[in-house]
Amino acid sequence: MGGPVRDTAAMIAGMAPVLRRGRFVFAETEDAALLARAFAVVREEEGTTAILPEEVAAAAGLDTGLSMACITLTVHSALDGVGLTAAVSQALAAAGIPCNVVAGVQHDHLFVPAERAEAALARLRGLSAPEAPPLPDPVPEVxxxxxxxxxxxxxxxxxxxxxxxxxxxxxxxxxxxxxxxxxxxxxxxxxxxxxxxxxxxxxxxxxxxxxxxxxxxxxxxxxxxxxxxxxxxxxxxxxxxxxxxxxxxxxxxxxxxxxxxxxxxxxxxxxxxxxxxxxxxxxxxxxxxxxxxxxxxxxxx
The missing domain is CATH 3.40.630.30 (Gcn5-related N-acetyltransferase (GNAT))
Structure with a gap:
């Protein structure tokens, strides 16, 4: 695999958004068992937030009123790259779609209201691939x-x-x-x-x-x-x-x-x-x- 992409245009063109299976909720908890099952954990002075699968949060009696879908941008975007988050948030904001971004070493993950997930995907596709992307290279060993x-x-x-x-x-x-x-x-x-x-x-x-x-x-x-x-x-x-x-x-x-x-x-x-x-x-x-x-x-x- 290649290294992380830093060029703004390349990150946007290659982001290839994928809607992950399941739904998620943001919940405040210090329960170690729940934190171990979280998609991501954010520790702040005021408390700890866990992004939990909706069914896990529901089983624990946590509030599941705001159900979120997760869209992963499968481009390996560099942590010091500039412009991808701004372009994505602006595109979704223009469509009135809230967006919460969680960054990992490999990818960015966008959490949007579950009922707007397909609309968000369509917006991101239009942003990333206005023209046909290049065809993948052959694999010479095969x-x-x-x-x-x-x-x-x-x-x-x-x-x-x-x-x-x-x-x-x-x-x-x-x-x-x-x-x-x-x-x-x-x-x-x-x-x-x-x-x-x-x-x-x-x-x-x-x-x-x-x-x-x-x-x-x-x-x-x-x-x-x-x-x-x-x-x-x-x-x-x-x-x-x-x-x-x-x-x-x-x-x-x-x-x-x-x-x-x-x-x-x-x-x-x-x-x-x-x-x-x-x-x-x-x-x-x-x-x-x-x-x-x-x-x-x-x-x-």
């Missing part, structure tokens, strides 16, 4: 090529655990190999595989998001083997699909159904210039988390 029938066993080995887990994809976990390939090879899709050192560690598809009037927008999907973690395979597949989509004449790419608990993927897409443009409340039945939201993510090419 080779990506079109899939052939000879790759079917390797692709199935990658898809099987991910689909059967039932926590990210909308394919039937009980659909077996035939169901998985029907899901991964919809009409009009091109399939690819990613290799590291001759081993197949990932697969993707690329297709038009819709036919007719929607055919200029691309859609893609990605799946990696568990042993691919930390090798840049997901980033490589994403970069390849974006470059391939642009070469094919698509003007944008859209992910229609990103499960909100898939935070690692959401962070990867956001760093590549995708913005959350929609939220489908309770649209996915997660096997352990119950009903969770699905996100619609989009970026121009």
């Amino acid at each position: 080779t990506i090529r079109p899939a052939t029938p000879a790759d079917d066993d390797a692709i199935w080995a990658i898809l099987k655990p991910a689909i059967e887990a039932g926590d990210s994809f909308t394919a039937d976990p009980r659909g077996g190999r035939a169901g998985a390939f029907a899901y991964w090879r919809p009409p009009g899709a091109s399939n690819f595989v990613a290799e590291v050192g001759g081993q197949t560690l990932g697969t993707s598809y690329l297709k038009p998001n819709h036919a007719g009037g929607g055919a200029h927008v691309a859609n893609a999907g990605y799946c990696t083997a568990p042993e691919a973690r930390g090798q840049g395979v997901a980033r490589a597949l994403l970069a390849h699909s974006l470059h391939e989509a642009r070469a094919r004449g698509f003007t944008a790419m859209q992910f229609n159904f990103v499960v909100e608990t898939n935070t690692r993927a959401i962070d990867t897409w956001a760093r590549a210039g995708f913005a959350v443009v929609g939220r489908l409340p309770g649209a996915f039945r997660h096997p352990t988390e119950g009903r969770v939201d699905a996100l619609v993510m989009h970026r121009a090419l």
Whole structure:
């Protein structure tokens, strides 16, 4: 990873805001157990403030009247950088949206009233990406090529655990190999595989998001083997699909159904210039988390 960004324009253009899951409240407490569960703690002469998950505060009998959403700016902004906080606060203030900023070493976190979260995201997206952001660079250590029938066993080995887990994809976990390939090879899709050192560690598809009037927008999907973690395979597949989509004449790419608990993927897409443009409340039945939201993510090419 690169170092922190200090240039004002670069911080604003690359901030890639992401709405975190859950709601938060600001509460005054000295309870050590609660402080240990806080998102952040601020100690002042008058007392200690904890930013707590709303359900934690409610269970402790604390006031949850002001429910806040947290938007993380995923750019690694420098602590001595100038202009990002001012630009963000001014943009939200112009829309009448209150904003409380908490800075970490890596990122800035904006706490806004929960009912204004989507409006705040839209405002920040307009501020950060008035034009298409640059495409991510390829990952040279990963080779990506079109899939052939000879790759079917390797692709199935990658898809099987991910689909059967039932926590990210909308394919039937009980659909077996035939169901998985029907899901991964919809009409009009091109399939690819990613290799590291001759081993197949990932697969993707690329297709038009819709036919007719929607055919200029691309859609893609990605799946990696568990042993691919930390090798840049997901980033490589994403970069390849974006470059391939642009070469094919698509003007944008859209992910229609990103499960909100898939935070690692959401962070990867956001760093590549995708913005959350929609939220489908309770649209996915997660096997352990119950009903969770699905996100619609989009970026121009």
